[in-house]
Amino acid sequence: xxxxxNLFAFQxxxxxxxxxxxxxxxxxxxxxxxxxxxxxxxxxALANASVSVVLSCLAHLNYNNKKAGYIIDAAKYIVxxxxxxxxxxxxxxxxxxxxxEKVAALTLLEGFDDDSxxxxxxxxxxxxxxxxxxxxxxIEDTTITMMAIRLKTWLPQHYWKQLNPIFSGLGQxx
Numbered sequence: 001x002x003x004x005x006n007l008f009a010f011q012x013x014x015x016x017x018x019x020x021x022x023x024x025x026x027x028x029x030x031x032x033x034x035x036x037x038x039x040x041x042x043x044x045a046l047a048n049a050s051v052s053v054v055l056s057c058l059a060h061l062n063y064n065n066k067k068a069g070y071i072i073d074a075a076k077y078i079v080x081x082x083x084x085x086x087x088x089x090x091x092x093x094x095x096x097x098x099x100x101e102k103v104a105a106l107t108l109l110e111g112f113d114d115d116s117x118x119x120x121x122x123x124x125x126x127x128x129x130x131x132x133x134x135x136x137x138x139i140e141d142t143t144i145t146m147m148a149i150r151l152k153t154w155l156p157q158h159y160w161k162q163l164n165p166i167f168s169g170l171g172q173x174x
Contacts, residue, residue: 009086009111010043010078013093014071016103016110021062033057043084047075070098090117101144109161118160119148126167 058064093104105120130136141147
């Protein structure tokens, strides 16, 4: 059902916005807290939520004040500018405050099964692994964009969607 897919993509986007500098378990707890307050039942629910209620759900996260603002702003942006539909465009997703290439790419991949930009789903753990241990990119590749461009030159697209699930966890071990 289209509405369910849109809500799933929205929940995916919010989880990804919350994820930097925290464990997966902490993100899951935060998302459960948001759900328990009814803030995951619709995009409108989060768009209309008070900052204090959202902050109470994110209390245990690093940078919780900033992230609370980001997720409320994301919901408001989607309601106001996208007719309550999560953008299916890599560029349009990045217009949302707090959303960069990685979050946009992974929202498309996980939320809509669109791997067209999955190569940008590179995190800092993957960066270190690819550069230092696997030599898949050059030392000069200092940004996700530079790394993605380099990987695109030799890694077939049908492997892109597998990069983050396989190498993000592995990269955390190094």
